[in-house]
Amino acid sequence: MTRRTKRLEEAASRRNEESGRMGAAIANLRPRTFLEAYGVVVIVVMVAAIAAAPLLASDPLEQDLSVALTGPSADHWMGTDNLGRDIWSRILNGGRVSLVIGLFVLIAAGTVGVVYGAISGYLGGIVDAVMMRVVDIFLSFPAIMLALLISAALGPTIRNVILAIAAAWWPVYARLIRGQVIVVKEREYVTASRALGAGPMRNLFQTVLPNSLGVMKTIFVLDIGYAILAGSTLSFLGLGVSLPTPEWGVMIREALQFPNSWWLILSPGLALMLFVSAINFAGGIVTRSVHEIPGR
Amino acid sequence: MKSPAADPAGAADTSGAPAAPLLSVRDLSVTFHAHAEVRAVNGISYDLGAGEHVGLVGESGSGKSAGALALVRLVPDYAEIEGQVMLDGVDLARLTERELRDVRGRRVGIVYQDPFSSLNPVLTIEKQLTEVVRRHSRVRAGKARAEAARLLESVGVPNAAERISDYPHQYSGGMRQRAVIAMAVSPRPALLIADEPTTALDVTVQAQILELLQDLTSEHGTTMLLITHDLAVVAGITRRVMVMYAGRIVEASSTEDVFTRPAHPYTVALHRSLPRIDERRERLMTIEGQPPDPSRPIAGCPFAPRCSARIDRCTMEDPPLMTVPTARRAAAEGWDRRMIREQDGGALFPGPAAPQLTACWNPPPPAEGSPDE
Numbered sequence: 054m055t056r057r058t059k060r061l062e063e064a065a066s067r068r069n070e071e072s073g074r075m076g077a078a079i080a081n082l083r084p085r086t087f088l089e090a091y092g093v094v095v096i097v098v099m100v101a102a103i104a105a106a107p108l109l110a111s112d113p114l115e116q117d118l119s120v121a122l123t124g125p126s127a128d129h130w131m132g133t134d135n136l137g138r139d140i141w142s143r144i145l146n147g148g149r150v151s152l153v154i155g156l157f158v159l160i161a162a163g164t165v166g167v168v169y170g171a172i173s174g175y176l177g178g179i180v181d182a183v184m185m186r187v188v189d190i191f192l193s194f195p196a197i198m199l200a201l202l203i204s205a206a207l208g209p210t211i212r213n214v215i216l217a218i219a220a221a222w223w224p225v226y227a228r229l230i231r232g233q234v235i236v237v238k239e240r241e242y243v244t245a246s247r248a249l250g251a252g253p254m255r256n257l258f259q260t261v262l263p264n265s266l267g268v269m270k271t272i273f274v275l276d277i278g279y280a281i282l283a284g285s286t287l288s289f290l291g292l293g294v295s296l297p298t299p300e301w302g303v304m305i306r307e308a309l310q311f312p313n314s315w316w317l318i319l320s321p322g323l324a325l326m327l328f329v330s331a332i333n334f335a336g337g338i339v340t341r342s343v344h345e346i347p348g349r
Numbered sequence: 350m351k352s353p354a355a356d357p358a359g360a361a362d363t364s365g366a367p368a369a370p371l372l373s374v375r376d377l378s379v380t381f382h383a384h385a386e387v388r389a390v391n392g393i394s395y396d397l398g399a400g401e402h403v404g405l406v407g408e409s410g411s412g413k414s415a416g417a418l419a420l421v422r423l424v425p426d427y428a429e430i431e432g433q434v435m436l437d438g439v440d441l442a443r444l445t446e447r448e449l450r451d452v453r454g455r456r457v458g459i460v461y462q463d464p465f466s467s468l469n470p471v472l473t474i475e476k477q478l479t480e481v482v483r484r485h486s487r488v489r490a491g492k493a494r495a496e497a498a499r500l501l502e503s504v505g506v507p508n509a510a511e512r513i514s515d516y517p518h519q520y521s522g523g524m525r526q527r528a529v530i531a532m533a534v535s536p537r538p539a540l541l542i543a544d545e546p547t548t549a550l551d552v553t554v555q556a557q558i559l560e561l562l563q564d565l566t567s568e569h570g571t572t573m574l575l576i577t578h579d580l581a582v583v584a585g586i587t588r589r590v591m592v593m594y595a596g597r598i599v600e601a602s603s604t605e606d607v608f609t610r611p612a613h614p615y616t617v618a619l620h621r622s623l624p625r626i627d628e629r630r631e632r633l634m635t636i637e638g639q640p641p642d643p644s645r646p647i648a649g650c651p652f653a654p655r656c657s658a659r660i661d662r663c664t665m666e667d668p669p670l671m672t673v674p675t676a677r678r679a680a681a682e683g684w685d686r687r688m689i690r691e692q693d694g695g696a697l698f699p700g701p702a703a704p705q706l707t708a709c710w711n712p713p714p715p716a717e718g719s720p721d722e
Binding site for chain 2: 247
């Protein structure tokens with residue numbers, strides 16, 4: 054190894070320790086208000102509990118008809134449902150399903166939307182016009198209606214719920230990223246990169262797109278919450294995840310049959326509300342970190 | 350193409366010129382099809398010899414940047430380029446976009462005016478430099494990184510080995526421009542277009558950047574086209590200067606001639622509006638009026654409405670580029686275009702061996718040694 058490369062490596066490691074861009078970004082991720090801190094704490098606790106579900110609770114599918122529909126007690130501290138299954142366990146395991154739906158909807162809709170919108174905005178002209186009319190068609194349906202239709206057609210499984218919601222959501226991301234790309238592609242460093250011989254692919258994915266993703270980060274984080282809500286909504290309407298898989302929306306739907314057992318509806322409702330609101334509160338941090346990074 | 354009656358003073362005879370020029374531009378026009386048709390560059394022709402440093406001077410909107418960027422078609426889609434651009438015997442105007450991509454960067458490098466906006470803010474300097482290196486020479490990533498570090502050091506970024514992992518926003522303006530220059534010279538282009546490289550920088554940094562450009566281009570025998578609105582910038586580092594006004598070249602000559610005996614009233618006026626260290630003036634002269642609206646065709650000389658030496662002919666007929674003696678005799682004897690062409694020998698355009706050229710029906714008198722009266 055030559056002396057220079059060694060020096061470069063040393064310098065690189067030193068700079069990483071210093072407050073480089075990464076350091077600044079992490080410092081920006083620290084919560085600053087009470088609500089942000091609350092959101093972060095709730096998310097961390099809930100995600101940890103959901104991840105550790107097998108350790109914290111019994112099998113969510115195990116039935117014990119002798120204790121069916123009992124209220125909170127020492128054994129089942131959130132009570133049991135009509136088949137004697139432990140609600141606490143079903144909440145934790147149902148959270149897994151909800152979280153998986155939320156994340157995968159974003160990954161699927163985000164990838165498709167970003168690539169589609171970026172290409173549309175970058176190419177412009179007639180291609181852009183045609184691609185955006187397709188988006189308009191999708192947007193002209195209410196998202197939940199579209200998701201319901203697709204879900205009904207595909208059948209109620211977790212994968213289909215993800216597909217249905219993602220199919221209804223990607224046009225929003227496509228629209229958003231297209232606007233950003235149109236702004237960014239006129240910046241001088243894009244022309245400068247062309248002046249150095251960069252072709253359209255490199256230009257779009259190396260230069261334009263990374264500079265267009267700022268807003269998306271915020272929207273993405275906030276949308277995890279809404280994706281979870283949407284998944285639960287589908288399940289609640291009977292077109293999402295079906296029994297016996299535990300899922301918060303399904304649990305609320307079931308609870309409607311037993312209006313006298315308040316604990317059945319309280320737990321999944323609270324879980325949904327806590328989690329989604331926490332994501333919204335914590336989302337402010339991401340918004341700030343995106344806007345305060347210098348050089349943007 | 351030559352007339353036997355060539356003016357003895359004019360070197361319109363190109364037989365003494367060195368081998369074919371690196372760059373030959375003929376009748377280059379750039380028209381922007383925006384709300385109105387704007388003809389930013391109006392049929393300019395010139396040659397650049399290999400290794401030459403040539404200044405392109407003009408005020409904002411004179412078409413100097415559009416004309417230079419149009420060489421490699423880096424103008425917006427709504428701009429229409431006409432004319433011929435021969436680089437080393439290849440007509441760039443006929444290349445496809447894909448073929449042109451290999452010319453950009455590798456054969457023609459560009460340094461932009463504003464280093465604050467010509468670097469990608471989300472990538473480190475190292476990443477951006479390494480990419481350029483790899484784009485133009487297929488080397489492995491490790492070797493490209495070492496080359497990037499060497500480049501950054503060669504353009505004089507202090508602590509290059511450490512600062513290479515910084516993002517552009519952590520650099521000062523001068524350092525950024527150095528990084529931009531490093532990227533532009535990395536593939537060893539034959540032609541470097543420096544588009545107002547010092548305009549966005551502090552005065553103290555300007556001189557350093559110009560010196561760096563001078564050193565790098567001399568070292569590699571690179572031809573440099575230095576675009577600027579500042580006559581002082583070209584004074585030190587270019588041998589020839591072309592003055593543009595309203596999309597036309599109105600004067601072309603050696604840098605010395607432009608300063609000591611400008612041959613176009615516009616150049617004279619430019620000099621008057623420069624601050625000078627060797628005399629006291631209460632206030633700088635300004636050039637009255639505005640440049641013509643480029644979306645309207647002009648009948649005569651585009652500078653005529655603002656010109657103090659205007660004669661009747663100026664408002665009626667657009668003057669061609671002529672040698673200065675021809676221009677004087679044409680003014681005195683009322684020659685028409687054909688006679689001028691015969692006198693100068695064929696179509697004239699600025700080139701390495703061309704004499705001082707002016708596009709004026711009434712050039713400033715020869716006796717005037719200083720640009721000031």
